[in-house]
Amino acid sequence: MKNDELEIFWLQPPSPLQQLAHPAFARNGLRLFIKRDDLLHPHVSGNKWRKLKHNLFEAQRLGCTRLVTFGGAYSNHLAAVAAAGREFGFSTLGVVSGEESSAGNPTLGFAITCGMDLRFTSRANMRNLSEKTVLQLLNIDTEKTLVLPQGGSNCLALAGCREIVEETTTQLGHQPDYFITACGTGATLAGIASGLDGKGSALGIAVLKGNFLQKEVEKLLAACGEMETPKFQVVDGFHFGGYAKWTQELVGFINDFKAETDIPLDPVYTGKAFFAAIELARQGYFPEGASVVLVHTGGLQGIAGFNERFGNQIL
Numbered sequence: 001m002k003n004d005e006l007e008i009f010w011l012q013p014p015s016p017l018q019q020l021a022h023p024a025f026a027r028n029g030l031r032l033f034i035k036r037d038d039l040l041h042p043h044v045s046g047n048k049w050r051k052l053k054h055n056l057f058e059a060q061r062l063g064c065t066r067l068v069t070f071g072g073a074y075s076n077h078l079a080a081v082a083a084a085g086r087e088f089g090f091s092t093l094g095v096v097s098g099e100e101s102s103a104g105n106p107t108l109g110f111a112i113t114c115g116m117d118l119r120f121t122s123r124a125n126m127r128n129l130s131e132k133t134v135l136q137l138l139n140i141d142t143e144k145t146l147v148l149p150q151g152g153s154n155c156l157a158l159a160g161c162r163e164i165v166e167e168t169t170t171q172l173g174h175q176p177d178y179f180i181t182a183c184g185t186g187a188t189l190a191g192i193a194s195g196l197d198g199k200g201s202a203l204g205i206a207v208l209k210g211n212f213l214q215k216e217v218e219k220l221l222a223a224c225g226e227m228e229t230p231k232f233q234v235v236d237g238f239h240f241g242g243y244a245k246w247t248q249e250l251v252g253f254i255n256d257f258k259a260e261t262d263i264p265l266d267p268v269y270t271g272k273a274f275f276a277a278i279e280l281a282r283q284g285y286f287p288e289g290a291s292v293v294l295v296h297t298g299g300l301q302g303i304a305g306f307n308e309r310f311g312n313q314i315l
């Protein structure tokens with residue numbers, strides 16, 4: 001892999017910032033913008049592109065030839081790493097928490113097509129053991145290998161997500177009052193929060209239940225040397241039952257939103273974040289005149305797997 005190949009790909013123009021005239025924002029001088037990171041790349045989409053960027057530079061700098069990482073059977077991160085590996089000539093190995101029978105699903109099928117090797121381990125192992133121990137158990141050798149944690153959520157990922165703030169501020173001509181993003185591990189929220197100049201706020205919509213993400217994001221920021229805790233808030237009321245859980249109301253929202261705006265949303269992350277942003281606006285959460293940037297973190301590859309499992313509900 002030559003250095004300039006990586007450069008060409010990563011130095012694309014910024015993702016579009018699209019103003020949206022949504023009825024929930026049509027009062028009090030509110031303005032809503034969508035940061036279309038879902039359009040950054042067809043397969044390395046959204047926040048996974050942001051999180052991988054500096055990690056791929058690091059892999060290249062260290063002379064690594066392989067990427068190893070972890071994820072669930074429908075993981076956007078696994079799909080993104082597989083695609084990035086194929087594009088830049090790294091071999092890839094994904095440790096999947098779940099059964100081997102899931103290898104036929106659209107996400108893992110795509111990863112295999114990209115050349116990713118898959119190894120399987122139980123969900124209990126992934127939950128209870130360190131990633132290092134899981135690699136040892138599976139006899140996975142890590143020579144010339146960059147090991148990325150689950151979700152790609154390390155400090156280099158924060159650095160990539162921080163660039164969302166700079167990019168958007170340039171596009172808008174000023175830093176927006178609010179950034180809103182879906183929140184899984186919290187690295188995207190932490191990255192955005194660490195890029196704010198003190199006036200703006202970052203809201204993370206938790207897609208998992210358990211009210212633990214506020215603490216998790218604080219820990220991530222501290223671990224990455226961002227000691228002055230920036231202004232951010234995890235909003236816990238919009239997980240629809242927990243990770244990858246859903247209701248008819250959520251699916252109806254996703255389908256209506258696409259019909260009205262032509263913007264597709266996935267059921268695990270962006271559907272919940274966009275639903276929450278609109279609901280918060282309806283409840284009068286944002287002060288008069290606020291500019292709100294809703295980050296479309298991508299994840300659209302997950303729709304195929306959802307439709308396969310639950311019947312073609314997402315149109």
Ligand SMILES: *Cc1c(COP(=O)(O)O)cnc(C)c1O
Pocket residue numbers: 046047048076077151153182183184185186187188189266269270297298299300
């Ligand atoms: C992985 C993912 C997230 C979660 O990002 P974190 O940095 O783990 O909080 C949000 N949205 C989409 C679409 C994702 O794929």
